[in-house]
Amino acid sequence: MQSNPLSFLDASYEYLTRRTGAFSTHYGMTVSGFIKTKFALEDRPDIQILFFAILANDTNALAIFDKSFGLTNEAVLSLQEISKEHDVVLIVPVLSRPNSRGKILLRSADPSDYPKIYASYLTSTKDVDTMLEGIYATVGIMETDVMKRRDAKRRKLFVNACEGLDFDTKSYWECMLRNIGGSTFHAVGTCKMGPNSDPEAVVDPKLKVHGVKGIRVADASIMPLIVGTPTYATTIMIGEKAADMIKMDWHNNDSLH
Numbered sequence: 001m002q003s004n005p006l007s008f009l010d011a012s013y014e015y016l017t018r019r020t021g022a023f024s025t026h027y028g029m030t031v032s033g034f035i036k037t038k039f040a041l042e043d044r045p046d047i048q049i050l051f052f053a054i055l056a057n058d059t060n061a062l063a064i065f066d067k068s069f070g071l072t073n074e075a076v077l078s079l080q081e082i083s084k085e086h087d088v089v090l091i092v093p094v095l096s097r098p099n100s101r102g103k104i105l106l107r108s109a110d111p112s113d114y115p116k117i118y119a120s121y122l123t124s125t126k127d128v129d130t131m132l133e134g135i136y137a138t139v140g141i142m143e144t145d146v147m148k149r150r151d152a153k154r155r156k157l158f159v160n161a162c163e164g165l166d167f168d169t170k171s172y173w174e175c176m177l178r179n180i181g182g183s184t185f186h187a188v189g190t191c192k193m194g195p196n197s198d199p200e201a202v203v204d205p206k207l208k209v210h211g212v213k214g215i216r217v218a219d220a221s222i223m224p225l226i227v228g229t230p231t232y233a234t235t236i237m238i239g240e241k242a243a244d245m246i247k248m249d250w251h252n253n254d255s256l257h
């Protein structure tokens, strides 16, 4: 919604009298779905598609989007221009089961120093190919009757680095991916759960740190592999399971480390 007092008043009136309009939905991410591309290794989806609705000239929503996804300035300006006159739906493919692996290293022996984080996004060619399939799927969505009935049109964001490439080609989309692709912040796996025999495993199946007494890890970091969805719900269940295991250990007067 435009950030001026009158539009808030109009929206309030519309909602209170007809239960429609800007206040009848949270906007933001309103719809999401999953697809399985030809690169999926298992019979499970490997791409999530997010739909972000931004009302025309909704400067608040744009600012949130800008801050959350770290788009480049030129891409944000381009999005601002487009949304000045039109409602915008951003159809965003997300790589659900990335093949690329990052790493996290200690900067020094001082525990208050920030670690070095190497995300290593899109270092695996398979990830790029899967994301391209995700992008083609979003193009397909734009060609559906539903979108046509709404007179929805694709618009091109200005990203200087990709301007020399023909729109809609594989090289164009790969360029866009590498220039304005971002993270959905679902980092996991830095304290992987696994058996003692696994040199990469940090915690055992009871979330106890291998070789160290008296410490468990119960958060997103213990996931050995990322789940194919956003990570919050799974992290809560890890916490619930940890609480159950700790209570069980106390109940059984088991080793309490």
Ligand SMILES: Cc1cc2nc3c(=O)[nH]c(=O)nc-3n(C[C@H](O)[C@H](O)[C@H](O)COP(=O)(O)OP(=O)(O)OC[C@H]3O[C@@H](n4cnc5c(N)ncnc54)[C@H](O)[C@@H]3O)c2cc1C
Residues within 6 Å of the ligand: 068, 184, 185, 186, 187, 218, 219, 220, 221, 229, 230, 231, 232, 233, 235
């Ligand atoms: C911007 C953003 C958007 C996201 N959106 C979604 C979403 O829409 N859906 C979804 O499912 N997931 C989402 N996620 C991912 C989800 O939030 C995380 O997977 C989840 O919060 C991980 O939980 P955690 O307990 O492992 O870590 P955190 O939630 O990061 O919790 C760690 C806690 O430890 C505290 N802490 C840190 N250091 C210390 C210390 N030294 N002493 C004491 N306490 C300390 C922190 O303050 C924090 O409260 C998003 C993440 C981000 C960053």
